[in-house]
Amino acid sequence: MTSSHPRLVDAQWLHDHLSDSSIRVVDATVHLTFDEDGAHTESGRETYREAHVPGATFADQLTELTEHDGEAGFAAVASARFAEVVGGLGIGHDSTVVVYDHVNSIWATRLWWQLTFEGHDDVVVLDGGLAAWQGAGFPVEAGDASYPAATFTPQRRPERIASTAQVEAATSDDAVLLVNSLSRDSFAQGRIPGSVNVPFDELVDASGQLRSLDELRPLFESVGALDPGVAPVTYCGGGIAATAVAFALQGLGRDDVAIYDGSLNAWTSDPERPLERG
Template identity: 65%
Template sequence: MTRAPRHVSVEWLHEHLSDPTLRVIDATVHLTFDADGAHVEPGRESYERGHVPGAAYLDQVTALSDPQGEAPFAAVDSDRFAAAVGEAGIGDEHRVVVYDTVNGIWATRLWWQFGLEGNDHVSVLDGGLGAWLAAGYETVTGKEQYPPTTFTARRRPERITTTTEVERAVDDPGVLLVNALDRDTFAAGHIPGSVNVPFDELVGPDGRIRPADELRHLFESVGALDPGKQPVTYCGGGIAATAAALALMELGRDDVAVYDGSMNAWTADPSRPVETA
């Protein structure tokens, strides 16, 4: 099976829903903030209120995040990933389309985890459920699931970066740290030497990824397409960073890695430096 395109349109998905080798996954997670901090809730209830026909739900919070990792949302090991996606009905022979109902970054997070485990047969639904609804396509309620199967994980360690590696990268001219948070949050505090390409600037008002020439301008302006530097994307918790990684791959940077712990892990030790402005 050849590598799937990194994005597919809602029109493409609508035409292929009856394909028995296709697996459609709702990857929604709801992240909210208040005076007590961040709160994460799996999107199963919103999935049950309305989803793409035939789609199953995969809980990234409980099934694909390691509570023993160096920060929240740390990617699970290969065995746990394989068990979770196999239980969700995704095998080596399947083509997968992932989407979410929020802002796209939870879909790109699942896309990235598949790629981390050696599977390139996964596409993100461009524009997510919002684009599906805008096109006038129907949704269904309740729960759906695929028959459990076997998934083979083949970890690509070059696609994930640890805090120890980032500590070395700060002084390495061959590595460029790309912060994917919004510009105000970046200015308030980031890893020294980082550049900023906000994830919300990678998509248009309709939530669809911007054309390649616009993406190229964003990344070229901060030096992220310099062939002499390896880009490492990060954010607050390793979620938005995957949207930047996907966009960079769309531009040919197959060497991009994601700092999985991101600022959650970096700031866990107050002795690590943080730049502002």
């Protein structure tokens, strides 16, 4: 691994380790678009079939790893279902999982978070995703690929997730720091009271690769997210971009970050809950 970030690998590292029997490469792409009607998500399976890292399988987070009938439209599935799906992808407890996506890595970090949430720490993110792989001159393949099925036994870590009730309590608790992961404009338009802002799109450079830890540290220090006296809880619109901020924080030594999985979708489902603006 050539990055100082402990959970990040570059294309050359993956190329050099692609034939290792313990490696499981997973394309985690979901396509997210916005228009006047709001946000729209679409499975990345078809773009995976058009081009993916050789041997990589596809995790359909949208249809197989998401609950759509809770207080928000995008929530982590139950442990048993998660184990069934990732075991079917060939991921067991002896697997080193390399996750990537086609867009901006927030879907890769979403799967990274779900794996660590269920107790699997041997998971890394391909820096820059498929674009970085192709930019390095490495080949892609089309169609579907798979690994032999494995047994995945979940060991859920409840401290890695925050409920709406916990976030409501956090708004009056100085020991919890709510970190909004959306753009600065979105933060100004509406946020959970007491939140600070670390936009996920400022974590990466123009090529979509994660900035160095030396560059990231001042961004998090400026909002108090590295203060050992507070416990960070990251959130966004639907619990996706929040995982990118949690990923960056882990690289800076914060292993205690929780994700508000419902995020603003859940918070705003009750009009009585307040928002700060400006």
